[in-house]
Structure formats: C-alpha cells, structure tokens
Amino acid sequence: GDSVTQMEGPVTLSEEAFLTINCTYTATGYPSLFWYVQYPGEGLQLLLKATKADDKGSNKGFEATYRKETTSFHLEKGSVQVSDSAVYFCAPSYTGTASKLTFGTGTRLQVTL
C-alpha cells in the first residue's frame, strides 16, 4: 500500500549547522509531496510542497526537491536556527485519494546554541 518512510529522530544540531531529513515514498502513481512542521504545542502547518518531478519546494530557508527516480523528497536547510526546533512530517498525497495525505512518523529536530 501507499507509505512514506522518514529518518528517525531526534536530530540534534548546533545553530548554523546544515540539516537534512530524509524522506522516501512508495511509487504509486505520481503523488504531490508535502513537508509539514509542528512547533511545540501547536497543530501542523505546511512548510513546503512540490507537485511534480524535479519541482523544488522552498520556504523559510528550507528546500526539498521531488526526485522521481529515487522516490525521495529530502528536506534541507543550509543553516538552522534555534527557532527551527520542531517536528517535521513528510506527507505524499496520492492520486485518487482526494485530499488525503499519508503522514510519516515525524522527525524531531532540536537545535542548540
């Protein structure tokens, strides 16, 4: 069935370090791909998205590229800040499932000074 795999956390980085959070999905059709972020005590909010192969989504310094050949959508940021500490969810949306998203397990990021 449709599924997504995220790298396990927690990920602990020093401020200004480079961040990569890996995400791979099952190749059922051509899903749209999303990254959501959840700050402590809040609901999820969209961070970025990509709807077709080779698209790059970007927001707040974060980027992710839709890689059809490797079925991946890895999240990257060149220089993290303490305020980026949150849980990050990768979520493909498969054709034929309306607006239904398949959420990964989430990766907790902790950024320290």
Added chain:
Amino acid sequence: DAGVIQSPRHEVTEMGQEVTLRCKPISGHDYLFWYRQTMMRGLELLIYFNNNVPIDDSGMPEDRFSAKMPNASFSTLKIQPSEPRDSAVYFCASSPRWSNEQFFGPGTRLTVL
C-alpha cells in the same frame, strides 16, 4: 480568515464519561479530517468527510468513536464511553477541493483519568 477552529483546547474527564470534540473548518473547504496524535502511534487519520459525507472511517479505533458533520461549517468527534487509552491530542484539518494542502487546527488535548 480565522483558520480551523477547535474546541475545547483542553479536556480532562474521567473514564466512562462522554467526550465531544468540536471543529469548525475554513469556510469554503470541502474536506474535513480528524486525526489523533500520540507519542506511541504518531499521527493517525481517524475519518474524513467530503461535502459533509463520511468517505473513509477505517481509522476509527472502535465503536466508541463516532463523528458527524451536520453542515459545512461544523463537525464533532464523540467518544462514548471514554477510556484512559483515548488520551491524546485530536486534530481537525480542512482542505479545499482544488488543492491537497490541509490546514490544521490547534488541536484538543484530551486526558481521560
């Protein structure tokens, strides 16, 4: 726009009591989703509606859980009777028909003693 509104934000109840969680989606959105989030199981989709009609309730854990959407601007998730293992954060999200992006509410933190 006020975003997705959930009430109450926090609920503490005793085992065996009925609990009703409420959600007001963003005006004009056709899809409404109910999720449950726990440390052990992560984010789980319980049920979702399209134009007030339940489409997929396969995630509802058991008959003690029920959800309704009497109109386009209101939905409830009811647990009767509640049990301590139902303790979790329950999120409501809505989505427009032209996009797979989901907009989340702030969640209701439920504690069943």
